[in-house]
Amino acid sequence: MIRLFKHYIPHAVVLLGLIDMALLLTVGDLGWRLRAAQIAMDPGPVADRAWQLSGYCLVILAAMIAVGVYGADALRSMRFATARILVAISLGIIALTFLDFLLGGGNFWRSTLAYAMVGSVVALVMNRLVIGGILGVSAFRRRVLVLGAGHRADRLRQLSDRPESGFVVVGYVLMTDSKPVIEEAIARSAISNLTRYVENLGASEVVLALEERRNALPLADLLRIKTTGVHVNDFSSFIERETGRVDLDSVNPSWLIFSDGFSSGRAISSAAKRVFDIAASSLLLFLTLPIIALFALLVKIDSKGPAFFRQTRVGLFGQPFDVIKLRSMRTDAEANGAQWATKNDPRVTRLGRFIRKTRIDELPQTWGVLKGEMSFVGPRPERPEFVADLEEQLPFYAERHMVKPGITGWAQINYPYGASIEDSRHKLEYDLYYAKNYTPFLDLLILLQTLRVVLWHEGAR
Known part of the structure; x- marks a missing residue:
């Protein structure tokens, strides 16, 4: 995920949003040129209508965010995404028409908006078909190795199985002698070099999901993994990032005190x-x-x-x-x-x-x-x-x-x-x-x- 102003946004959403932005700008300009050609008018350079195109793009994007076009349901269902795109663009056009009225008219031509509206629907739907067809559902899922095989590890497995999940678990490592909840977990004693094991799996992140940390925290392993450039995260921070909530089942006062947040610069x-x-x-x-x-x-x-x-x-x-x-x-x-x-x-x-x-x-x-x-x-x-x-x-x-x-x-x-x-x-x-x-x-x-x-x-x- 990408952290933007302390809030995490999935990579897939960021890429989709950037492509949508480019498509909206392109379609908006094409609508302008089409209408100019119909009335035999020189459309002029793009710079002359930069703020109109930017306004169109930002208003439509805001409407798309507002109605849930970038939500989990829309990302995994074309039918759901198409319905919400139609609603978003309709609301955006209404907002732009009202804005044009407030500004005195002549900034967002109704005919241009009509062309841009149709073109935007086609372009945004095609974008989702192409991105989904070429990259697939799991293209932007991070590969995560879980250190632990108990109930916390099982919670991560359930979270990764969700269609909207931003990660896939590539393995579980049993770090203690207790009976595992994850039966396919590999015992730590069976892995000679955990750092190399992480590299061989192609994991980009390691999550510590131990039930009890006392006398079980693998500091030497975590340090070596960290120094190779692989991100190491604790269970509570990982859950917060992936779900947008603070997990009350795992946090304690010390985590709240020492974790990032509650900034004094607000x-x-x-x-x-x-x-x-x-x-x-x-x-x-x-x-x-x-x-x-x-x-x-x-x-x-x-x-x-x-x-x-x-x-x-x-x-x-x-x-x-x-x-x-x-x-x-x-x-x-x-x-x-x-x-x-x-x-x-x-x-x-x-x-x-x-x-x-x-x-x-x-x-x-x-x-x-x-x-x-x-x-x-x-x-x-x-x-x-x-x-x-x-x-x-x-x-x-x-x-x-x-x-x-x-x-x-x-x-x-x-x-x-x-x-x-x-x-x-x-x-x-x-x-x-x-x-x-x-x-x-x-x-x-x-x-x-x-x-x-x-x-x-x-x-x-």
């Missing part, structure tokens, strides 16, 4: 984030005020009770604050105390199901962003009644409160449901990854991919 990023929150929340409140007012009226008509719902949540540094949402449940929804939301929750009203799926009920929370109690991106704020239990049952749960809570977040786009302690554990793993690796780049990815969650109703309850 003061400027935090200031920029706050400026963005103020500007974006002010604009969003202005644009959506009629929608909020309309659905507030509809909520009143649909069921008895207030239009808005106020609830105490735990925010930055564990401080309580109130979130405001459009009411989507009956007023007696928690007559028997606080309850987890469930799928097809019977407490949700008829209109409530719609505003939850479309996230319209979340719009009033923008006021909390403007006040500084929340951000657009961050861990989902939880209720004090649940936080007390979760902090007792889940390790490092309090650390998620070291960043400001958000309307959307890394956990929400990767693990949408949170209706139990086990679900909260999985979401905490993503929240810790976000808190550990936060950058404005990661915020941008989350904001873009939130559109995918809204469009396909992923995680709505």
Whole structure:
């Protein structure tokens, strides 16, 4: 994987994105030239329309990221990829048309966009057919040797078997005398030279997956392997990189302390984030005020009770604050105390199901962003009644409160449901990854991919 602003991106996605960018620029220019030829106009040098072509390329790429064109499902299914490419390009063209209106017209011709739209669909689909046909599914998978043959090694095997996996395990080495979970593992005593064994397998990375490190850490072997240029990684760091989450089953306080992350140089990023929150929340409140007012009226008509719902949540540094949402449940929804939301929750009203799926009920929370109690991106704020239990049952749960809570977040786009302690554990793993690796780049990815969650109703309850 390639690490970009502290976030790992698979090599296949990077290559595909770069080729897509080149194709979009080429198709955009061809559309321009075709339209110029039809009206007998000299298209002029490419430099004269560089910003229009760049704008077209960036907007379409942003739309593709937003709807999941570079997600795991799209990378392994042509049908899935084609459907999302069509949606992305359609949304991108709409956005460019609106942008052209704001800029006064004449920058993105509608006829040029129409030609570019058709050409882009064909070019991007063909790109995936060619890349997949020539390079194959496993072309960019790294070759990994696992030192260990227990349950951790078995977890790596299961992870590598996933179609979207970025690595393939080329071997397992049994490092202790304990009974192996991986039956095909080769005993360390049967390998005379582990460094040469790694070279013969063509492994580019060695992962230490020992169940117990005490008196079993092969320091001499790891040092020799490292000095030959092969990357050596520990189990927890490898899982974090490959899954985008902090694995609670294997991490300990020392790993969190000494691993990369929780950078002290985020003061400027935090200031920029706050400026963005103020500007974006002010604009969003202005644009959506009629929608909020309309659905507030509809909520009143649909069921008895207030239009808005106020609830105490735990925010930055564990401080309580109130979130405001459009009411989507009956007023007696928690007559028997606080309850987890469930799928097809019977407490949700008829209109409530719609505003939850479309996230319209979340719009009033923008006021909390403007006040500084929340951000657009961050861990989902939880209720004090649940936080007390979760902090007792889940390790490092309090650390998620070291960043400001958000309307959307890394956990929400990767693990949408949170209706139990086990679900909260999985979401905490993503929240810790976000808190550990936060950058404005990661915020941008989350904001873009939130559109995918809204469009396909992923995680709505």
